[in-house]
Amino acid sequence: MSTTTEMRYVNAVTQALRDCMEQDLTVVVMGEDVANAGGSFKATRGLLDTFGPGRVIDTPISESAIASAAVGMALTGMKPVVEIMFMDFITLSMDALVNQAAKARYMFGGQGSVPMVLRTPHGGGLSAGPQHSQCLEAWLAHIPGLKVVCPSCPQDAYSLLRAAIADPDPVMFIEHKAMYANKGEVDTAKTARIGEARIARAGRDVTLVTYGATVNVCLKAADQLGKEGMEAEVVDLRSIQPWDKAAVLESLSRTHRAVVVHEAVQAFGVGAEIVATIADEGFDELDAPVLRVAAPFMPAPFASSLEKGYAVTVDRVMDAVRKTLA
Amino acid sequence: MKSSKKGTAQPERLTALYRTMSLIRQVETALTRLFANGEVPGFIHLSIGQEAVAAGVASALLPQDSLATTHRGHGHVLARGMDVGGFMKEIMGREGGLCKGRGGSMHVADLSLGILGANGIVGAGIPIALGSAMAHQARKTGGVAVAFFGDGAMAEGVLHETLNMASLWRCPLLLVCENNGWSEFSPTSSQFAAKLEQLAAAFGASYTRVDGNSVLAVADAAVQGAAQLREGNGPYVLECITTRVRGHFEGDAQKYRDANELESVHAHDPLTTARAELLAMGVDTAAIDQAICAQVEAAVEAARADALPTLERAIQDVYTQAMQETRA
Numbered sequence: 001m002s003t004t005t006e007m008r009y010v011n012a013v014t015q016a017l018r019d020c021m022e023q024d025l026t027v028v029v030m031g032e033d034v035a036n037a038g039g040s041f042k043a044t045r046g047l048l049d050t051f052g053p054g055r056v057i058d059t060p061i062s063e064s065a066i067a068s069a070a071v072g073m074a075l076t077g078m079k080p081v082v083e084i085m086f087m088d089f090i091t092l093s094m095d096a097l098v099n100q101a102a103k104a105r106y107m108f109g110g111q112g113s114v115p116m117v118l119r120t121p122h123g124g125g126l127s128a129g130p131q132h133s134q135c136l137e138a139w140l141a142h143i144p145g146l147k148v149v150c151p152s153c154p155q156d157a158y159s160l161l162r163a164a165i166a167d168p169d170p171v172m173f174i175e176h177k178a179m180y181a182n183k184g185e186v187d188t189a190k191t192a193r194i195g196e197a198r199i200a201r202a203g204r205d206v207t208l209v210t211y212g213a214t215v216n217v218c219l220k221a222a223d224q225l226g227k228e229g230m231e232a233e234v235v236d237l238r239s240i241q242p243w244d245k246a247a248v249l250e251s252l253s254r255t256h257r258a259v260v261v262h263e264a265v266q267a268f269g270v271g272a273e274i275v276a277t278i279a280d281e282g283f284d285e286l287d288a289p290v291l292r293v294a295a296p297f298m299p300a301p302f303a304s305s306l307e308k309g310y311a312v313t314v315d316r317v318m319d320a321v322r323k324t325l326a
Numbered sequence: 327m328k329s330s331k332k333g334t335a336q337p338e339r340l341t342a343l344y345r346t347m348s349l350i351r352q353v354e355t356a357l358t359r360l361f362a363n364g365e366v367p368g369f370i371h372l373s374i375g376q377e378a379v380a381a382g383v384a385s386a387l388l389p390q391d392s393l394a395t396t397h398r399g400h401g402h403v404l405a406r407g408m409d410v411g412g413f414m415k416e417i418m419g420r421e422g423g424l425c426k427g428r429g430g431s432m433h434v435a436d437l438s439l440g441i442l443g444a445n446g447i448v449g450a451g452i453p454i455a456l457g458s459a460m461a462h463q464a465r466k467t468g469g470v471a472v473a474f475f476g477d478g479a480m481a482e483g484v485l486h487e488t489l490n491m492a493s494l495w496r497c498p499l500l501l502v503c504e505n506n507g508w509s510e511f512s513p514t515s516s517q518f519a520a521k522l523e524q525l526a527a528a529f530g531a532s533y534t535r536v537d538g539n540s541v542l543a544v545a546d547a548a549v550q551g552a553a554q555l556r557e558g559n560g561p562y563v564l565e566c567i568t569t570r571v572r573g574h575f576e577g578d579a580q581k582y583r584d585a586n587e588l589e590s591v592h593a594h595d596p597l598t599t600a601r602a603e604l605l606a607m608g609v610d611t612a613a614i615d616q617a618i619c620a621q622v623e624a625a626v627e628a629a630r631a632d633a634l635p636t637l638e639r640a641i642q643d644v645y646t647q648a649m650q651e652t653r654a
Contacts, residue, residue, distance in 0.1 A: 028464065054464060060494070065453040065487035072457025075442050076392055077465055080457070095484075099447050100454060107433040108443065109426030110643040144644050168646040 003189040010180035012154040013043045013119070016161035017081060019188065021051050024079060027165060030057035030066065031083030031119075040085045041121060041180050063089050067096035067118065071170075074116040075104065079165060086132045087122035087174065090140075101170040102145030113168040117161075123213055123263055124300050124307055125178035133300035135212075135264035140172045141241040141273075148241040149194055150174040152215035154184035156238055159192035167194060176213040197244035199251070203231035206321050207251040209274055210261040211237040214312050218261055221317035230325060240270055248274065249282050256287040259320045263312055266294035288324045293317050337607040339385075341614070343541045344600045346381035348615050350401040351597055352622045353410065357400075357417065360626065361576045367419045370431045371398040375539075375571035378596035379504050380405040382544025383472060383564070386552040390469035392440035392458045394451030397432045398504075399444035402474050408436050414625040420632035427635040428643060440469075449475060449482030452501070456488045459497040459560070470498045470555045478509030480518045480525070492561035493529040499561040500551050501531075504538065506570035511582050526563040538566025539596040542603075569594045 007015065021027045029035075029044055029051075035058040038045030048056040059066050063084055070080040084090050090097065097118065105113045124133035141148045147169055151157040157175065164171035171194065200215055201222050208218040215236045222232035233251050237243050252258055258278060260271035271292045278290050293316050301310050354372045361370060373380065380401030387393070387406065395402040404413065409424065416423030417431050424436055435443035442458060445451045455473035462469035479485055480503070492499045509517040526533035532554060536543040544566055551562035571591045573580045580588060592598075601611050 026465075060487070060490055062487035062491065064484050065456065065491060068450065068453030068484060069457030069460060069488075069491070072394065072442060072454035072459075072471070073461045073464075074457070075437065075454070076440075076458040076461035076471075078461045095447055095450055096453070100445075100450060103433075104435075104443065105646065106640075106643045107425060107429035108435040108437065109424065109428045111425070111435065112437045113646045147645075 004185055004187040006183055007154055007186050008180065009154045009157050009175070009182045009184070010041060010043050012158040012186050013161060013175065014045060014047070015186070015188065016158045016165070017044065017047060018050065020162060020165045021047070021055060026077060027079045027081060028055045028057060028073070029081050029083070030059055030070070032059055032061055032085055034058060034083050039083060041177060043119070043175070043180070044083065063092035064096065067093035068100060070116045070118070071096055071100045071104065071114055074114040075112060079115045081117045081119060081165060084118060084120040087120045087136055088131045088134045090118070090120060090136060093118070097140065097146065097170070097172070098143050102143045105169065106145060114170045115168050117164045117171050117173050119173045119175060121175040121177040123176040123178055124311060127302055127304055127307055129302035130299035135262070137172070137174055137240055138264060138269045141270060145170065146241060147171040147194055147239070148174065149239045150212040151238060152212055152236050154182065154186045155190060156192060158186045158188060159190050160194065160238060163192050163194050174212070179213050192238070195239045195242040195244060197247040198236045198238055199233065200236040201232070201234040203233035203255070205231045205255055206233070206257040206259060206324055207248070207255045208232050208234045208259050208261055208317065208321070209237065209248055210234065211240060212263060214261045214263050217312055217314055218317055221314045221321065224314065225318055225321055230321060232321060243274070245277055248278070252278060252282045252285050256285055257324045258290045259293060259317065259324055260290065261293045261312060261317055264294060265297055266292050267297045269294055291320045291324055293320045337604065337609050340542065340600060340604055340607070341609055343381045343385060343545060344597070344604060344611060345614055345618070346384065346405045347377040347541060347597050347600065348611070348618050349410070350377045350380060350404050352615070352618050353404060353413070354400055356622050356626055358576060360418065365630070366417055368430055369575045369577070370417070371575050372572045373398050373401040375569040375591060375595065376504055376506060377401050378541035378544050379502065379538045379566045379568055382541045383500070383502050383548045385545045386548035387472070388469070390440070390467045391472065392442055392455070392462070392469060393472040393474065394442045394455040394458065395444050395474040396448070396451060396476055396479070397444060397446055398476065399434070399474065400431070403434055403436065403441050403444065406439050406441055408434070408439060408441060410621060410625045411628055414629040415632050418629040419634065420629055421635040422632040426640070426643070428640055449479035449484050451475065452479065452488045453484045456492055456497060456499055459492065459499040460495070462498050463495070468556060470500055470552050472500045472502055474502050474504065477503060477505040477507065477514040478517065480514070480522060481509070486525070489525065489529040489531055489561070493531050496558060497560045498555040500548070500555060501561060501563045503563065503565045504568055505565055506568050508570050508574070510574045522563065522565050531561045531563050532559070533563045533565070535565040535567065538568030539594045539599065541596055541600055
């Protein structure tokens, strides 16, 4: 029997949760409206019917205590998967993530670990405004003890979520609310390793390093550039902490040019770490300065016209590539 | 005061509770000297005067139970049975410490005893204990989770969030408030507008207030609370009125406290009270104290002799599988 089917990104998330819950009785799903309502973006739809209210838990609107309770559950033999409805709301969960989940293993001298997953959607494109559109992954990647993954397609949403739930350490699983409806082939037998990048498109002239929704932007830009005779390689990081430095440097050693692309604000972002590492360890490979394409230093806007100007677009990526190849 | 647990001879029970209190007192008294000598890195928060709460609550716990405590948590972990040698090495920042010197006083933990850690963030242990109680419920361990917190934590939002969730789901969560009247350097009367009793009532949680300097009163209330929790009628709030003898942190001159109040703290000493009660029962505590004194001294000497941790090894504990590369 084939294990491959076409599914939407959101259904790949649900399928991964379902498969993990079937295999491991200690996996529980909890969050605001995840049970009866099936989740704000329907990522947990149907799980309540199958697994019951003991394992699919509707919580009050208490992001701080939900995330902290997950730490306590994880330290007491469970594997909680918490949903925080919008990534912006993790601001209310930060003590649990930064001071508790991330540090417990270290502070306790490696006595145990905190096998929890926090799922949350980031990103704009829905005119959701400044408090429902942010990409805050760099905050989390800055904290020793946390792992941060960000899948760009249904296959990775499935395989990486399974890897995240199986992981003994706290994993921040960052989805993209504008990608939930995207369709793709998902092979449920396919596994993924956290920390391993994927070459989403091969090319010899420039390396585009990206993750999440901007992978698709970069792929479109690469196709257009191909028509102009410029072959861009697209590296989908998939995981931000740890990130696949070797894959990026290896691609750079073939292309000698790089552009780092992400939806989050450019200043002090994930791209800054990647560019700094390239400057440190890939300097001799470079034939041109490394450029970044990311959001301007301002809150994510609401009005459609503003959001269009704010977003990372195919044109902006193409401009950066042309500049680096000039 | 309510009657004590059936079937246990009163002198034996009180002797056991006294032994725990004496251990806590002597460990922390030793720490005051070690701290003054510069042998304890960082800062420590002592629970001298509050030992009855730790001993009484711990006496009600079973092996499957768990607890999360605070920055002032030495008593709770020792009462739960933490190894004194491993504890002392940890507080003194040694590789042989229970947490290999990675956490120290504010993060000491022993997961094998269900001790989910002291905590450097006020109130943070409360929702962690909630999660632990949820896990006991889900796994049907029959266990109870205890959240120790100080009165200063009543102003933290997570207490309110936790009371709500624990009451909604009737979690086996014992919320033990050590009310010593001080929120760090400020009187709690100036910090919190309500009473814990009102807060518990608002969420429909059971509530009991006891003299937190009477170890039998605490033990009786904790036994009753734990029994109620094991029957599925959680949560249970136990407020223990107690006395902070030392400063917020060791070395705090406590200039903000009234001289008369400071002088009166010793009048409430739970060890003095228990010692008098035991003497009336014909039990002499001197031998107990002496044996514990030797145990504590040995633990201090062993800690002094133990190796200091190295960064190369410490960095391996950040993740379960250490990252391939760590750059300075």
